[in-house]
Amino acid sequence: MASRVAMWALAACAMALGTAGGCAGGPSTTRLEGEDLVAFSERAAQSLASSDAISGRGPDDAPWVIAMRLPRNLSHDVIPEGERWFVMERLKDSLAMSRLARERGLVFVIDRERAVSAGDVEDGDPAGFRGRRPTHVLEGEFRSIERRSGEHRTDAYAFVLSLRDLANGAVVWSDSFVIKRGAHGRAWD
């Protein structure tokens, strides 16, 4: 009798522990993930391609040489430089490989070695851009805000892009793209 009670007690304990574990769900994070970066680059490419600044251009217009800068990270998430460049390179590839670049006279250049400040672009060594002096600069910025409620946290990330004419500093196009990430549970436990 006693052994049967003990068996039932053990089974109940095991079920309780198992149920508690199963209900809790796995670990989660509010970090940006690879798919988010891909989504940012794709949405940015679509937006830029359909913008007035680009769609109004023709193949006979003077080419725009667009220097792409490393996006700044003003978010609260560590985004390694490699991942930030990944977004820009994907964006460049999806635009530069398309007919759009040829039809609209766009050339995209990335210089990893130099910090591409506006001053550098005007006075710097054009060889840094493979012999092409940039006419425009495409700058990006990651931003984020976080909200907490109990053990739940949501981070909203914005990827803000702007295309600036280096001749006069005018912003000819800008857009921002938002992705939200939520996660539940204690951060420290």
Place this chain on the structure above:
Amino acid sequence: MRGVLLMLVLVLVLVLGACASQRPDAHLIEDVRSGQFGYARSYLRHSPSRGAFTDLAHLALVNLADGMGEESERVFNDLYDLLRLRGVNAGSRLAAVVLHEGVKVYRGEPFEQAMLYAAIAIQKAVMGDFDNTRAAAIGALELLDEFDDLRYARPADAAGGGHPYAVQDTGFALGYMLAGLGALGMGREEEARDYFLRGAELREGLGEVGRVLLEGGADGLLIIDYGLGPRKVAAGRSGEVEAFVARTPSDARRVRVGSDFWAAAEDVNELAALYAWDDLRGVRGAKAAIGDVLVTGGAVVTATGDNDTETLIGLGLIGLGLLSRASAAADTRQIEILPQRVYLVPIRLADLRGPLTIEVEGDPGSRLVLPMVRSRREGEHLRVMYVRLLSGAGAPEWATSGQIRYVGDASEPALPDLPYILGGRDVRTPTARVMRDYHAAGLDSTLTSNDMRELYRSEGIRIGVDGTGGNFGRHVLEGGNWLFTPAVESTGFVRLFAGAHPPHEPRSKAVRDLIRTLRERIDTHEGGGS
């Protein structure tokens, strides 16, 4: 039957006891205390795992101290990934209550997590990646802010206290200062000022650090770790109380850098007292009390029992009591090699002349002389350097020699010398330019950099640490199989390049033959000249 039952109970008690405690890793701690980070890394590679989180944390801290933070970026990024996970132990809370805390994945006390975020921020700062310095430091502040919100039932997002940027309300001065450093490195001065102000509100001496950095009085920042953070112990009769015992005591000793003295920016003993997470203390206390009652009751039943059944019941109660007491022991797993304190020292790099001496007041064993400090690179506004000081016994000769004895990729030889593996003192990566020096030092001029690389290969020595994910072994100067150059202003660099090492012992026939040929040539040359 009774014997078997007793044995079973004892085995269970021992198993639960083992879950409960983590013995201090004396080997790792001693290597870190004495600055032997290369040996510490080798040890970590071959010692049993203490869990993914602890292993990564230890490797990150060791590599940072060894001046190899930039080369170990993957370790830091992986660690950051783990730190940002939420709800890791949500599924094991009940099991932790019923069985033991050892069933939980160990991911550090809140103060340990905050210090690891800080280590990531420092690693990024040393790389000049100030965006991510800021992000990692804010990660630490958000963590502690959230922790306090939940345990004190504070309304979330209510903090700020008039600070437009530094809105997190914590007692982590180092976190605010690193967030400010990141913001400053990004050119966001107002934000940096706000974070520095928060840091100075917690530690008075930090006001001067922030002021000097903001006013352009320094173009370099030296981050100095010293001592060992507190040891976690299981106190109380059944070990049911989690407590922290200082290994390096807290005090007001300052660090001397050159001729200037600076107060500590963070005291990890104090941080541990503020930010430890012991939600199961009550449960453990109850288990210990229940265990006591069961053991006493069982002893009485066993002693007064009239028959075998009653004796068995008594033994069973004793067993249950022992089990309950064993499962009451506090979880003493911890990150073993956090520093006890951190100093932040602004420096004017252009004013530095000669070696730079660093020493904590009253501990001559902490003295470290940096033989060289590089000036800023072009386009670099602020350069961050990191050293981890030794503590305890007297400083070893390498720490105080102040002279560079070997030539690595960060320096040029005063006179051409042979590669270390061929009897010289040069451990640079072989390139065409380096080979010209080797030829001038007497190496056969037909030998190319590819031939030299082949010689390293034949010795089993790997050049560079790319692709290792920060998991590499000791430098060839320390008898290891790796050739690399740590950050010049690091303890690892000083140990490798300012220390004296025994000559390399050739392992391959190719190198042995080449050394013999070189000796014969030198003998002939000297004989001809005499």
